Amino acid sequence: MxxxxxxxxxxxxxxxxxxxxxxxxxxxxxxxxxxxxxxxxxxxxxxxxxxxxxxxxxxxxxxxxxxxxxxxxxxxxxxxxHFGAGLDKAPNSGDFYIEIGWSQSMLAGGIWRPNANTLRSIREAIDYDGEELQKILNKSSFMQTFGGLVEDGRLKTAPKGFSKAHPHIELLRNKTFAVMHPLNREDILAPDFKEKLVKVYQEMLPFRRYLNKAITV
Structure with missing residues (x-):
């Protein structure tokens, strides 16, 4: 290419x-x-x-x-x-998104602004075993690669049906569950770009699997 x-x-x-x-x-x-x-x-x-x-x-x-x-x-x-594309996109799941752009490029994935039913499924999964998701998010290599969840608006209080004292209330308040790794042109033009892309994909995989399990099971 x-x-x-x-x-x-x-x-x-x-x-x-x-x-x-x-x-x-x-x-x-x-x-x-x-x-x-x-x-x-x-x-x-x-x-x-x-x-x-x-x-x-x-x-x-x-x-x-x-x-x-x-x-x-x-x-x-x-x-x-930009040119954008979603790979590894099974029906009713989040994909691995690649964007190569004039002003912005990235590798991203997860669930972006899910509908009410999908969001409810993710929150129910967090209610059941949110410590598993938190462990993924807290992993040092994950934090270095993505810096945490994409900030895309959060509830100021607890979502309906969940307590304000819930141990994972900070996760439950999110409306988007996605992560992003920014790229610059030097990254894309470098001879090891494929290797970098694979590394980011593999680092993101446990996070995406958690979400996809939540919305398909």
């Missing part, structure tokens, strides 16, 4: 974020997109070889649309400034 070419495309797109420009550069976009899909297929096969519980996800299925959803976010640009 020529990530320099991907960054060059995103730079030009960021400077000319319009349908007219995209129509004129559709061939370039498809070339970069196809390269990214091929790279995702390679990562998919690599992760599947390392994790027996991995859910194969082809690059074509994993990649997100580059168009922003203007129906719900009319003030956003027409096109995103």
């Amino acid at each position: 020529d990530f320099n070419a991907l960054f060059q495309f995103l730079t030009e797109l960021n400077q000319n974020n319009s349908k007219e420009w995209m129509d004129q550069n559709r061939k370039w976009y498809k070339e970069v997109r196809d390269q990214y899909i091929k790279w995702l297929d390679e990562i998919d096969h690599l992760l599947a070889s390392l994790d027996n519980g991995y859910y194969p996800t082809s690059g074509k299925k994993a990649i997100n649309r580059i168009n922003n959803n203007l129906m719900f976010h009319p003030n956003k640009p027409i096109y995103k400034d």
Whole structure:
């Protein structure tokens, strides 16, 4: 994967974020997109070889649309400034998210703003064995890699049905259960980027398995 070419495309797109420009550069976009899909297929096969519980996800299925959803976010640009994709995405589960962007890049995973039923399932799991999740979050290598849960709004009090004195009340107040490892261009362009990605994937895996078990069992 020529990530320099991907960054060059995103730079030009960021400077000319319009349908007219995209129509004129559709061939370039498809070339970069196809390269990214091929790279995702390679990562998919690599992760599947390392994790027996991995859910194969082809690059074509994993990649997100580059168009922003203007129906719900009319003030956003027409096109995103990144290529995003979700691998290891079994039905009704959180994925391993890869974002390569002009302004921001990351490796992330978990459950982002789950619906009420899913959130309830996660909270019930925490109520049952929250010490297991806390142990995962407190692991020194996990903290060094992710720094804790993504901050995305928290309840000011206990969620309905749970006591304010619950031993895991700080976890229960979360509305999003996800972690993120930021990347810079040097990380992505480095020859050991795949190895770094695998290391982050493996560090995140117990956290994702805990959440996926909570919402599927």
